[in-house]
Amino acid sequence: MKELTVVKIGGNIIDSKENLNSFLQKFNTIKGAKILVHGGGKIATEISTKLGIEANMVNGRRITDLQTLEIVVMVYSGINKSIAAQLNAGGIKSVGVCGADINLIPAKKRTKGDIDYGFVGDVLTDEMKIDNWQLLLDAGICPVVAPITADASGQLLNTNADTIASSVAQALSNIYNVKLIYCFEKSGVLRNPLDENSVISKIGIGEYESLKAQKIISDGMIPKLDNAFDAMKQGVSKVIIGHALHIEKLTDLTHETGTLLTLDEK
Amino acid sequence: MKELTVVKIGGNIIDSKENLNSFLQKFNTIKGAKILVHGGGKIATEISTKLGIEANMVNGRRITDLQTLEIVVMVYSGINKSIAAQLNAGGIKSVGVCGADINLIPAKKRTKGDIDYGFVGDVLTDEMKIDNWQLLLDAGICPVVAPITADASGQLLNTNADTIASSVAQALSNIYNVKLIYCFEKSGVLRNPLDENSVISKIGIGEYESLKAQKIISDGMIPKLDNAFDAMKQGVSKVIIGHALHIEKLTDLTHETGTLLTLDEK
Numbered sequence: 001m002k003e004l005t006v007v008k009i010g011g012n013i014i015d016s017k018e019n020l021n022s023f024l025q026k027f028n029t030i031k032g033a034k035i036l037v038h039g040g041g042k043i044a045t046e047i048s049t050k051l052g053i054e055a056n057m058v059n060g061r062r063i064t065d066l067q068t069l070e071i072v073v074m075v076y077s078g079i080n081k082s083i084a085a086q087l088n089a090g091g092i093k094s095v096g097v098c099g100a101d102i103n104l105i106p107a108k109k110r111t112k113g114d115i116d117y118g119f120v121g122d123v124l125t126d127e128m129k130i131d132n133w134q135l136l137l138d139a140g141i142c143p144v145v146a147p148i149t150a151d152a153s154g155q156l157l158n159t160n161a162d163t164i165a166s167s168v169a170q171a172l173s174n175i176y177n178v179k180l181i182y183c184f185e186k187s188g189v190l191r192n193p194l195d196e197n198s199v200i201s202k203i204g205i206g207e208y209e210s211l212k213a214q215k216i217i218s219d220g221m222i223p224k225l226d227n228a229f230d231a232m233k234q235g236v237s238k239v240i241i242g243h244a245l246h247i248e249k250l251t252d253l254t255h256e257t258g259t260l261l262t263l264d265e266k
Numbered sequence: 267m268k269e270l271t272v273v274k275i276g277g278n279i280i281d282s283k284e285n286l287n288s289f290l291q292k293f294n295t296i297k298g299a300k301i302l303v304h305g306g307g308k309i310a311t312e313i314s315t316k317l318g319i320e321a322n323m324v325n326g327r328r329i330t331d332l333q334t335l336e337i338v339v340m341v342y343s344g345i346n347k348s349i350a351a352q353l354n355a356g357g358i359k360s361v362g363v364c365g366a367d368i369n370l371i372p373a374k375k376r377t378k379g380d381i382d383y384g385f386v387g388d389v390l391t392d393e394m395k396i397d398n399w400q401l402l403l404d405a406g407i408c409p410v411v412a413p414i415t416a417d418a419s420g421q422l423l424n425t426n427a428d429t430i431a432s433s434v435a436q437a438l439s440n441i442y443n444v445k446l447i448y449c450f451e452k453s454g455v456l457r458n459p460l461d462e463n464s465v466i467s468k469i470g471i472g473e474y475e476s477l478k479a480q481k482i483i484s485d486g487m488i489p490k491l492d493n494a495f496d497a498m499k500q501g502v503s504k505v506i507i508g509h510a511l512h513i514e515k516l517t518d519l520t521h522e523t524g525t526l527l528t529l530d531e532k
Contacts, residue, residue, distance in 0.1 A: 085421070
């Protein structure tokens with residue numbers, strides 16, 4: 001099978017133009033087919049605030065009302081075009097898309113439970129068609145994916161970028177040998193969040209449960225790792241978590257840095 | 267040669283969700299390969315104002331400083347995704363792009379003359395490569411194009427949507443029989459701007475000069491028609507100008523409505 005690298009770049013790297021540029025230059029060197037999924041960063045919140053729209057957070061998650069949706073669509077799509085332009089200038093044929101484009105990522109609005117998250121999309125991974133992804137990848141094009149999807153009626157939906165990366169990696173693992181790399185502003189999964197030298201270099205699925213039980217892995221890292229393990233269970237060959245500015249070391253799998261996840265018990 | 271319809275939809279139709287929806291439903295019925303280029307509408311100005319950034323107009327044209335550029339990129343890209351999502355929901359395979367994506371529309375920053383327009387792009391029509399357009403069109407995909415381009419360094423640039431439509435139509439007329447349709451909130455080129463029943467149904471290139479001399483055609487209509495006649499001189503087979511909500515009548519060329527341009531003297 002051909003190789004495909006799916007990279008998710010976290011929002012905090014995007015907040016700094018300098019870091020984003022360094023990252024993109026390194027991303028350019030990744031060989032073979034590749035997809036870049038990006039988060040939104042703080043810009044959406046900043047612009048909302050300036051426009052007088054209060055962020056409405058419940059349990060640390062953003063409620064996306066219609067006004068907020070319009071802003072995140074604008075901000076994420078703007079970042080998306082800026083990244084695609086830079087990649088093209090660097091010699092990587094690249095197209096900025098979101099899940100709505102050529103129905104790349106089918107989704108549905110999250111069902112109201114105790115909390116109504118508003119215009120938030122859950123990815124319908126099983127319904128993802130790979131022909132349009134293949135069209136782009138076979139033409140040597142790197143899709144840059146903004147964390148927006150649409151439902152069958154064309155309603156745009158705010159969607160978690162980690163989940164998008166995981167879902168795309170899963171769907172494409174039927175025809176590619178997929179490496180999924182989550183990169184952000186830390187060197188990997190840390191045993192001590194305050195110590196960059198405490199990277200856990202390998203986490204088996206059994207160990208993951210134990211690290212959660214011990215609260216060594218907590219908060220925002222849990223959904224990220226859940227997404228990652230889900231991807232592996234669905235056929236993604238490798239998941240690596242590490243620092244965006246070490247992307248070239250994460251992809252060559254010499255494993256000098258970052259956290260490698262495995263489905264082994266240990 | 268295969269048929270291709272390039273439609274430019276004006277900003278004022280986009281400002282109303284209802285009008286935009288009606289337009290898109292009619293656009294859906296156009297047979298064969300098609301490209302939709304859209305303007306920006308008033309939303310960019312509204313958001314700029316709310317963010318405290320004054321629009322800086324010189325001779326009726328917007329000066330695009332870096333802050334303004336960031337806003338137009340966001341706003342136009344957001345509109346772009348929303349249109350693409352609606353087309354996909356309506357059964358048209360559609361991808362929202364700008365000129366920066368897969369280098370679809372090469373451009374350069376406008377040279378400073380008496381006026382520095384800032385981050386404004388002039389399209390390099392002669393350098394436009396058609397292979398990436400063909401990749402999308404051959405796959406049955408309708409590109410939806412936001413009026414943003416990039417230069418060779420990846421700098422995004424605000425670019426006139428009429429010019430984009432004309433340039434794309436010209437470049438693709440080597441391999442397609444291209445109809446270019448400019449549609450907006452009026453029924454065509456009007457002899458009397460206040461009378462919707464005064465549509466000039468046909469304008470030859472000689473007559474165009476005479477209508478300009480008589481000031482019957484003036485202001486914003488001149489660059490639009492210049493773009494249109496340029497396109498015809500470069501091989502675009504038909505240019506029609508008319509009302510966005512009559513798009514289905516404009517494309518079938520029964521010529522019940524709208525203004526047809528011709529290179530004939532009369």
